[in-house]
Structures are given as structure tokens and as C-alpha cells.
Amino acid sequence: MRLLRGIVTKLAGIVLAILxxxxxxxxxxxxxxxxxxxxxxxxxxxTDEKFLEELRAEYGLDKPFMVQLGTYLKKVVTLDxxxxxxxxxxxxxxxxxxxxxxxxxxxxAFFLSLIGGVVFGTLAGxxxxxxxxxxxxxxxxxxxxxxxxxxxxxxxxxxxxQLEWLPAFGYVDMRASSFGRLEYAWDVLRHLFLPAITLGAxxxxxxxxxMRASLIEVAAEDHVKTAxxxxxGEGAILRGHMLRNAALPVVTFAGLQVGAxxxxxxxxxxxFSWPGLGRLTFDAVTARDYPVLLGIFLVMSVLVIVVNILTxxxxxxxxxxxxVR
Amino acid sequence: xxxxxxxxxxxxxxxxxxxxxxGLFGDMVAYAQNGEGGLTAIIQPEPPLLVVALNxxxxxxxxxxxxxxxxxxxxxxxxPRPQLAKSWTVSEDGLTYTFELVDNAKxxxxxxxxxxxxxxxxxxxxxxxxxxxxxxxxxxxxITAEGDHTVVFKLKEPFAPFLLAFxxxxxxxxxxxxxxxxxxRNNPANDTPVGxxxxxxxxxxxxxxxxxxANADYYHEGEPGLTEIFYRVVPDGASRSVAMETGEAxxxxxxxxxxxxxxxxxxxxxxxxxxKGYEFFSPVLWYxxxxxxxxFNDVRFRKAMRLLLDPNxxxxxxxxxxxxxATGPIASTTKFYDANVTTYEQDVEKANALLDEMGxxxxxxxxxxxxxxxxxxxxxxxxxxxEYFRQAMSAGGIEVVLDSTDPGGFxxxxxxxxxxxxxxxxYQFGDPALGVARSYISSNxxxxxxxxxxxxxxxxxxxxxxxxxxxxxxxxxxxxRYSKAQQILCDELPVLWMTEQKFATLYDNxxxxxxxxxxxxxxxxxxxxYVK
Numbered sequence: 081m082r083l084l085r086g087i088v089t090k091l092a093g094i095v096l097a098i099l100x101x102x103x104x105x106x107x108x109x110x111x112x113x114x115x116x117x118x119x120x121x122x123x124x125x126x127t128d129e130k131f132l133e134e135l136r137a138e139y140g141l142d143k144p145f146m147v148q149l150g151t152y153l154k155k156v157v158t159l160d161x162x163x164x165x166x167x168x169x170x171x172x173x174x175x176x177x178x179x180x181x182x183x184x185x186x187x188x189a190f191f192l193s194l195i196g197g198v199v200f201g202t203l204a205g206x207x208x209x210x211x212x213x214x215x216x217x218x219x220x221x222x223x224x225x226x227x228x229x230x231x232x233x234x235x236x237x238x239x240x241x242q243l244e245w246l247p248a249f250g251y252v253d254m255r256a257s258s259f260g261r262l263e264y265a266w267d268v269l270r271h272l273f274l275p276a277i278t279l280g281a282x283x284x285x286x287x288x289x290x291m292r293a294s295l296i297e298v299a300a301e302d303h304v305k306t307a308x309x310x311x312x313g314e315g316a317i318l319r320g321h322m323l324r325n326a327a328l329p330v331v332t333f334a335g336l337q338v339g340a341x342x343x344x345x346x347x348x349x350x351x352f353s354w355p356g357l358g359r360l361t362f363d364a365v366t367a368r369d370y371p372v373l374l375g376i377f378l379v380m381s382v383l384v385i386v387v388n389i390l391t392x393x394x395x396x397x398x399x400x401x402x403x404v405r
Numbered sequence: 406x407x408x409x410x411x412x413x414x415x416x417x418x419x420x421x422x423x424x425x426x427x428g429l430f431g432d433m434v435a436y437a438q439n440g441e442g443g444l445t446a447i448i449q450p451e452p453p454l455l456v457v458a459l460n461x462x463x464x465x466x467x468x469x470x471x472x473x474x475x476x477x478x479x480x481x482x483x484x485p486r487p488q489l490a491k492s493w494t495v496s497e498d499g500l501t502y503t504f505e506l507v508d509n510a511k512x513x514x515x516x517x518x519x520x521x522x523x524x525x526x527x528x529x530x531x532x533x534x535x536x537x538x539x540x541x542x543x544x545x546x547x548i549t550a551e552g553d554h555t556v557v558f559k560l561k562e563p564f565a566p567f568l569l570a571f572x573x574x575x576x577x578x579x580x581x582x583x584x585x586x587x588x589x590r591n592n593p594a595n596d597t598p599v600g601x602x603x604x605x606x607x608x609x610x611x612x613x614x615x616x617x618x619a620n621a622d623y624y625h626e627g628e629p630g631l632t633e634i635f636y637r638v639v640p641d642g643a644s645r646s647v648a649m650e651t652g653e654a655x656x657x658x659x660x661x662x663x664x665x666x667x668x669x670x671x672x673x674x675x676x677x678x679x680x681k682g683y684e685f686f687s688p689v690l691w692y693x694x695x696x697x698x699x700x701f702n703d704v705r706f707r708k709a710m711r712l713l714l715d716p717n718x719x720x721x722x723x724x725x726x727x728x729x730x731a732t733g734p735i736a737s738t739t740k741f742y743d744a745n746v747t748t749y750e751q752d753v754e755k756a757n758a759l760l761d762e763m764g765x766x767x768x769x770x771x772x773x774x775x776x777x778x779x780x781x782x783x784x785x786x787x788x789x790x791x792e793y794f795r796q797a798m799s800a801g802g803i804e805v806v807l808d809s810t811d812p813g814g815f816x817x818x819x820x821x822x823x824x825x826x827x828x829x830x831x832y833q834f835g836d837p838a839l840g841v842a843r844s845y846i847s848s849n850x851x852x853x854x855x856x857x858x859x860x861x862x863x864x865x866x867x868x869x870x871x872x873x874x875x876x877x878x879x880x881x882x883x884x885x886r887y888s889k890a891q892q893i894l895c896d897e898l899p900v901l902w903m904t905e906q907k908f909a910t911l912y913d914n915x916x917x918x919x920x921x922x923x924x925x926x927x928x929x930x931x932x933x934x935y936v937k
Contacts, residue, residue, distance in 0.1 A: 112814060119813040236644070240647065352641075353638060367813075
């Protein structure tokens with residue numbers, strides 16, 4: 081019963097958080113000078129009053145602010161994110177279209193960086209002070225300091241222009257609609273390679289350093305000494321006594337980073353012409369496409385909340401001492 | 406060491422730029438993925454829709470120009486050529502325009518194209534939704550069909566550049582059977598454009614690409630010469646250069662390629678460069694002071710600003726040769742340009758003398774006054790222009806504070822006259838009456854509307870000259886008035902004209918007859934084909 085009440089309270093909190101987020105978002109995007117109509121007029125080379133009036137009426141921008149906000153919140157409650165007049169499609173549809181590529185990219189980058197970080201961090205931590213530790217730490221530091229767009233362009237220069245191994249940009253080949261299923265998957269994978277590495281690199285560096293540090297710390301703890309004293313092999317000590325403890329801060333941190341990962345995707349998606357949410361966001365910002373922008377913010381906040389819950393669960397899996405509250 | 410290893414070595418030593426310039430990778434071009442006889446082009450940004458009648462942004466015009474057509478197309482010298490109209494006559498008094506239409510054109514859905522479509526488009530739909538067409542066709546007393554293949558436009562009074570109103574993005578002919586009596590902006594047909602053009606929309610993968618396929622029923626035998634056109638969305642400037650370099654894209658236009666990268670790509674063996682095909686637009690770029698505010702309302706201050714600026718610097722260092730200095734309001738590439746006007750050579754001393762004369766004394770730091778400059782938010786080039794402005798003004802003791810904004814904020818701020826100085830660039834649309842007068846006549850000072858007389862210039866004589874020139878039917882009479890207007894404007898400097906902008910079109914040199922009209926990449930590409 082207590083557990084049920086806990087869950088209900090938590091859910092109510094989430095819904096409230098989302099509504100507050102939606103209201104703040106709405107107020108924020110509407111407070112900047114200019115609106116979608118002025119952007120459209122500013123890009124069309126010639127315009128007149130009638131054109132602006134019609135656009136504003138069509139977008140519903142001629143109504144008072146509170147009326148617009150009310151209409152919007154009512155729609156959000158019914159899971160309708162509105163209609164993008166600029167793109168002439170429902171926002172739900174636009175976001176769903178782009179969600180796939182973005183999830184593919186960010187999740188690939190996420191797991192790549194997590195696995196890579198844990199592996200390299202462990203290697204470096206175990207060889208603490210040796211040259212391989214130094215090499216790994218140095219590379220990690222370099223990656224951490226490299227701007228994302230620069231890394232992306234360099235990878236393109238090497239793997240696409242020089243070696244011609246991988247496509248420079250895009251999500252799939254333009255001929256993909258005639259591909260078989262396997263061929264299609266392979267094609268997407270080839271396109272995914274460079275952007276995923278670019279996006280994951282910086283986080284891989286962070287996790288490597290984090291993992292290394294926490295492994296060194298765990299290695300000095302009493303229970304590890306005890307294990308060693310009772311004659312366990314190094315492999316068994318690592319697997320049974322060190323990894324779980326050392327991985328905990330990495331997972332916690334990675335959970336927090338998911339939001340930032342989606343943010344970083346804007347740059348990577350732009351460099352690699354990846355048709356994801358990040359680019360949709362960027363386009364929506366410059367075009368003042370309010371419904372799309374608000375829709376994305378909302379989906380992002382829901383994603384972050386969901387990931388936080390998942391991280392909680394994962395932590396419990398790794399460390400059973402963290403009880404379900 | 407083979408060539409590929411050598412390239413790797415070059416990369417390692419950081420000299421790839423040089424290698425690329427010498428065409429080292431010329432034989433490594435991985436050609437685009439389109440099928441036999443197809444073209445892959447860059448499109449940026451992705452258009453929101455393809456119906457030119459409803460949206461006149463550049464990308465919409467480029468792709469929509471392959472799907473939709475108007476009555477005429479235009480030669481590089483802006484003289485009209487047949488398109489949906491095969492011939493036309495203009496009456497002596499300049500009031501009646503009669504067009505004979507092609508009789509074998511069909512809409513993409515198979516419905517025959519007739520004079521009724523033209524009347525519906527020009528007299529009803531475009532007047533409702535298209536600002537520029539509305540201005541042109543409001544001059545008509547009547548637009549009527551005579552039979553299925555003749556249309557007669559009767560004007561209220563003569564309007565000299567009327568024949569220039571029939572360019573595709575100015576007056577796209579829309580299918581009456583799909584649009585009549587509907588809510589134009591929310592018509593479902595907007596998602597599946599139906600035009601008369603040589604290409605049809607085949608596929609649109611949002612965020613990735615748009616595919617057009619050849620219209621087999623096109624009304625000219627043997628056209629189009631291309632089987633399909635892919636428009637790829639490539640949002641990043643560096644990636645666009647890479648795409649052109651590797652051959653993954655075969656056509657770039659307008660400002661797709663950053664000015665500093667144009668020549669490097671043009672030197673590659675598989676690419677050709679042309680700056681032709683923008684004559685209809687012939688944009689002129691200027692620094693714009695807000696004449697409602699001090700000290701910009703004083704012509705001496707404007708002259709001083711102009712004398713501090715050097716258009717040649719902009720041409721060479723910001724446009725990398727893709728521009729030429731402008732002498733006045735009318736571009737030398739369009740009609741009625743007159744070079745016989747007051748010109749201004751950069752002269753810092755003279756500028757300072759003018760500022761002294763105004764009583765703007767220098768303080769201890771050498772500063773006379775602080776003004777603001779609204780940076781145009783459309784890319785690198787504009788940022789450089791703002792930085793140059795700040796630097797040039799400092800030589801006269803004018804301190805410039807740069808204000809940043811985004812596209813929405815820019816249009817809002819400029820159209821509501823809430824700025825000191827900014828920069829702007831306007832298309833001329835082939836004739837001063839269409840694209841030049843609008844920036845200087847006092848009847849076009851309209852708050853909240855972009856591309857009007859935003860700086861707030863008022864001169865009754867200029868108003869009269871522009872008004873008269875528009876309705877004269879003889880070229881000499883028009884020239885006389887436009888020459889006089891240019892002289893007055895160059896003396897009064899309502900804005901500070903800097904450059905006539907050129908755009909670079911880079912294209913795969915195996916394709917011939919790609920750029921054949923004054924609207925270049927916006928035209929229908931019916932004649933483009935691969936060289937055998």
C-alpha cells in the first residue's frame with residue numbers, strides 16, 4: 081500500500097512538473113521579439129500587411145497571450161502537441177519522424193561511450209601509474225578538450241574524403257527505399273558510425289576518467305584487500321568486488337548526462353545532416369516555429385524524467401543496498 | 406608510395422587544403438548516388454512546402470520552380486522568352502497584353518492546362534496569397550480568357566515592366582481544378598504539388614532529401630533532359646563543401662558555399678563555376694541608417710559614414726570577388742542603370758572634416774559619438790560586414806556597438822524602425838519599378854512590413870520621378886527619370902550602397918544547359934542534360 085502511494089505521488093509529481101515546464105516554455109518562447117510570421121516575411125524578399133495579417137491569424141498569434149497559453153495547455157493534457165503551420169504537419173508526427181534517428185544516434189553514442197569508458201577506465205585504473213594508464217588518460221584528455229564539430233569534420237576528412245570508407249553525411253542512401261531490409265540496416269549503420277563516434281567521444285573521455293578514478297579508490301578499500309588476502313584471483317576480485325562498486329558513479333553521472341547528450345546532438349546532427357530532433361529544434365528556433373519548439377521541449381523533459389527513473393532502477397540493480405523508496 | 410598513402414601523409418602534415426587546391430583528388434571523385442541521367446543538388450534550408458504561390462523563400466522558389474511554371478521566362482538580358490505562353494502582343498497604348506498559350510500542356514494529374522487556370526491564378530488566387538503578385542495584378546482592370554488558349558490582361562494605366570511579372574516565383578500558375586473555392590493555405594493539394602513543370606514531386610523524406618522525377622508528359626518534345634533531381638538537405642556549410650568536393654552533390658547555388666571556399670571548389674576538375682543566372686534578382690547590398698534618428702537625419706553624417714567605407718575592401722576581403730562595388734540604387738546588371746552620379750572614394754580626412762563641421766567633437770579617447778548596429782543574422786558574411794562597419798567607423802571617431810539578434814528579431818526590429826544602423830540586401834526583380842522604387846518612395850513607408858522604405862526616406866521629387874517612370878511606355882522617357890532619380894539619391898544617400906552581390910553556382914561540368922535564363926537555378930531545368 082505504501083509502495084502504491086509512493087508511485088502515485090511520484091506520477092502526480094511528474095505530471096505537475098511537465099505542466100509547469102510547458103507553461104514556462106510557452107512564456108519563454110513568446111517573450112522574444114518577433115514571431116513566425118515576421119521570420120517568414122523576412123525571408124521571402126517582398127511582403128505586405130495583408131500577408132502578415134493572414135499568417136498571424138492562421139498561426140493564432142492574433143489572440144491574447146493568455147488565451148493562446150490556455151489553448152496550448154488544454155491540448156498538452158490530451159497529448160496533442162499542436163500543428164506546425166510552417167511545416168504544415170502535426171507536431172506529434174514531426175517529432176515521431178525525427179525521434180527514431182535521434183534515439184538511434186544518442187543511444188549508440190551513449191552505449192558506445194559508456195562501454196568504452198568503463199573498459200578503458202578499468203584498463204587504466206588497473207595499470208595505475210604505468211605507461212598504458214598514461215596513454216589512455218592522455219587520449220581521454222585530448223578527446224575531452226576537442227570541440228565536437230571539429231572532431232566530426234576531421235573524421236569526415238579522414239574516413240570520407242581520404243579513405244572513402246564511410247559516407248560523409250546523411251542517414252541513409254537516397255536510394256534506400258529500394259533496398260532490402262538487411263541492406264538498409266547495413267547502410268544506416270555505415271552512416272551512423274561517424275556521428276555516433278563524434279557524439280560519444282567526449283563522454284567516453286569523461287567516463288574513462290571517472291571509471292579510472294573510482295576503480296583506484298575502490299582498489300584501496302578493505303573488502304578488496306580481504307578478498308586478495310583470502311587468495312582470490314585478480315580476475316575474480318575485479319568482477320566480484322570492484323567493478324560494481326566502481327561503476328556506480330559512472331552510471332549515476334551517465335544518467336544525468338543524457339539530457340546533455342540530446343543537446344550535443346544538435347551540432348553533430350548539423351555537421352552530418354542527420355535528420356534528428358536536434359536539427360528540428362535548431363530549425364524551429366530560427367524559424368520561431370513555436371508549436372514544434374514547445375513539443376520538442378516537452379518530449380525532451382519527458383525523456384529526461386524517464387531516463388532518471390531508469391537510472392534509479394539500474395543503480396538498484398548494481399547496488400542492492402539502494403532500497404526502493 | 407601510392408597516391409592514397411601520399412594523401413594520408415598530406416593529411417598528417419596538415420596540408421590537405423593545398424592538395425585539394427591542386428586537384429590531387431580529381432580522379433577520386435565518388436559520383437553522386439542518383440541514377441543514370443539524374444542530378445543531385447544541395448538545398449538549404451529545407452523548404453517548409455513547395456507551393457511557390459504560398460511561400461517565396463529561396464529554397465521554395467528553387468524546387469518549386471521545377472514543378473510550377475509561369476507564362477514567361479527571361480534571357481540573361483531580361484528580355485522575355487516563351488514558357489506557358491508561346492507568344493504575346495502588347496497594344497500601342499501599353500494597356501492590353503494578349504498571351505497565346507501552349508495548347509498541349511497538362512497538369513501533373515493529367516488535366517489539360519487552359520486559359521481558365523491563368524485567369525484563376527492571376528485574378529483570384531495569387532491576389533489573395535502572394536504579396537508581389539498582388540501588387541502587380543492589382544494594376545489590372547480585367548484579366549479574361551478568350552477561348553481555351555488566349556488570355557488578355559487589361560491595365561488601368563500603363564505599367565512598363567508588366568511583362569516581368571510573369572516569372573515563376575512572381576506569378577506561378579496554379580491548377581484551378583484543385584484550388585478554386587478552397588482555403589488555399591490549408592488545401593491538402595499543398596502536400597502533393599501539381600504543376601505544369603518538367604519535373605514532378607516523387608518523394609520527400611523530411612530532414613533528408615526531396616526527389617523530383619521527370620514529367621513524361623511535358624509539353625516540349627525531348628524535355629526534360631534529366632531523368633530525376635535529388636535535392637539533399639545539408640545544413641552545415643563545411644559539409645556542403647565536402648559534398649561538392651566528393652561529388653555527392655553536383656549543384657550548389659546562392660550562398661550554399663561560403664565565399665572563401667568557392668574558388669577552391671571552382672578549381673576542381675569536375676566542377677564549373679558560373680555567376681550568371683541571377684540577373685533577375687541582381688541584389689544590391691547596403692548599410693542602412695535609420696533616418697528618423699539623429700545624427701543619421703543629417704546628410705553630412707551619412708556622407709561621412711560613406712567616405713569612411715570602402716566597397717572594394719568588402720568585395721575583396723568579405724565576398725572574395727563575388728561582388729562588385731555598387732555606385733547607386735540600381736544594379737548595373739538590370740535596366741536603367743546610370744553611372745553618371747556622385748561617387749564616393751574612401752577618404753577618412755574628408756569624413757572627419759564633415760564630422761567636425763557638424764560639431765561632433767572628439768573626446769579624450771578620440772571618440773565623437775556611439776551608435777548601434779544591428780547584425781544581420783543570416784550567416785558568416787553578414788557578421789563580417791558588421792565587423793567591418795565597426796572598424797571603418799572607428800577611423801572617424803564613431804564608436805559602433807554591435808547588437809545581435811535572430812531572424813525573427815531582425816525582421817521585427819527593422820520593420821518597426823527600432824534600430825540605428827543595419828545592413829540589408831534587396832532583389833531588384835528585373836526593373837526599378839518592381840525592386841528599387843519600393844525602398845525609396847515615401848508611400849512605401851509602412852511600419853511592421855519588411856522590404857519597404859524602412860529607413861524612412863522622404864523626397865517628393867524622387868516620389869514623382871519613380872511614379873512617372875513606372876507608367877511611361879518609351880524607354881527613353883523612363884531612362885531620363887531613372888537617371889535623375891539616381892542622381893538625387895546618390896547626393897542624398899538614403900542608404901549607403903556597397904556592393905552588387907553575385908552568387909556562385911557550382912555544378913558538375915558533365916551537365917550542359919543548366920543555367921540558361923536570368924532566374925538561373927530557380928528556372929525549370931527542362932533543357933539541362935548530360936554531355937554525351
